[in-house]
Each structure stands twice: as structure tokens, then as C-alpha cells.
Amino acid sequence: xxxxxxxxxxxxxxxxxxxxxxxxxxxxxxxxxxxxxxxxxxxxxxxxxxxxxxxxxxxxxxxxxxxxxxxxxxxxxxxxxxxxxxxxxxxxxxxxxxxxxxxxxxxxxxxxxxxxxxxxxxxxxxxxxxxxxxxxxxxxxxxxxxxxxxxxxxx
Numbered sequence: 001x002x003x004x005x006x007x008x009x010x011x012x013x014x015x016x017x018x019x020x021x022x023x024x025x026x027x028x029x030x031x032x033x034x035x036x037x038x039x040x041x042x043x044x045x046x047x048x049x050x051x052x053x054x055x056x057x058x059x060x061x062x063x064x065x066x067x068x069x070x071x072x073x074x075x076x077x078x079x080x081x082x083x084x085x086x087x088x089x090x091x092x093x094x095x096x097x098x099x100x101x102x103x104x105x106x107x108x109x110x111x112x113x114x115x116x117x118x119x120x121x122x123x124x125x126x127x128x129x130x131x132x133x134x135x136x137x138x139x140x141x142x143x144x145x146x147x148x149x150x151x152x153x154x155x
Contacts, residue, residue: 002060002150003089007114009063009143010082011121016129016136017071017078024075025082026118032083033090034111040094041103052092057151059085064144068137 007029014025039045048055066073066081097106128135 002056002147003092004117005060005143005146006056006063006085006089007117008121008124009060009067009140010085011118011123012125012128012136012139012143013063013067013078013082013121014118015122015125016067017073018075021075022122025079026115026122028079028083029086029089029118030111030114032086033093033114034107036087036090037094037107037110038103040091041097042094045095046087046091048088048091052088052095054151054154056088056092057147057154059088060147061144061151062147064140064142064147067140067143069140070137 010025010029014022018024036046046052062081063085066078069078093107093110097103124139125136128139
């Protein structure tokens with residue numbers, strides 16, 4: 001659930017905060033996630049231990065807050081936060097691969113799934129803005145609240 005919420009939040013935020021460059025946040029996320037997943041798979045994972053699940057839940061809270069902020073933050077800061085979140089999600093993907101599986105096939109699967117969720121979030125963000133401008137922020141509050149519940153469950 002945390003990965004799903006994070007991916008949709010990135011797409012939603014990109015639709016709201018980067019209307020002319022919606023592709024940037026998903027591109028930053030996917031590139032950072034894929035690179036870190038490969039590094040984690042090769043044994044160079046971020047040294048987070050058992051804190052990784054907690055930090056991933058915290059990233060959902062952060063992405064929800066980013067979405068609630070709308071375009072209030074500078075784009076560069078928002079993209080940096082998206083990239084930092086991707087580092088955590090990529091680490092998890094790199095460490096979760098089944099033994100003996102092809103990293104190329106596994107990586108292609110999570111990269112395509114992530115991109116699809118980002119694009120779904122972007123479409124949802126555009127639709128929500130057309131209905132009422134405040135709706136993407138309300139979605140961000142729901143995502144952040146769900147992330148907070150996940151975070152509390154893991155602490």
C-alpha cells in the first residue's frame with residue numbers, strides 16, 4: 001500500500017505543481033529508484049536495516065504533504081523530495097528481489113508498474129483540478145493520513 005500511495009502521489013503532485021513539465025517528477029523518481037534498486041541488488045544498499053519500512057511509510061507522509069502544498073514549494077525542492085523518496089523505494093525493490101530471478105526482468109516490471117502508477121496519478125490530478133482546484137490537495141491529505149497510519153503501525 002505504501003508503494004502504491006507514493007507512486008500515485010508523485011503523479012498527482014507533478015500534475016499540480018509542474019503542469020508544463022509533468023514528466024519531470026516521474027522521471028526523477030523512476031531513474032533514482034531504478035539506480036538505487038540496482039545498487040541494493042548488487043549489495044550496496046543504504047544502511048537502513050529495519051528502519052527502511054518506517055522510512056518508506058514516512059515518505060508517503062512527506063509526499064502527501066508535498067501534494068497538500070501544491071505548487072507552493074519551489075519545483076527544485078519538490079523534485080529533490082521526490083528523488084529522496086525514490087531512494088527508499090528503490091532500496092526496498094533491490095532488496096526484495098527473489099533469489100535467482102533476473103534483475104533485468106524484475107527491474108523492468110517494477111519500473112513499468114511505477115511509471116503506470118505515476119501516469120495514473122497525473123491523469124487523476126488533471127481530472128481533479130478540472131472538477132475543483134482543491135481536490136488534489138484533499139487527495140494529498142488522504143494520502144498523507146494513510147501514510148501516517150502506516151507509519152504508526154510500523155513504529
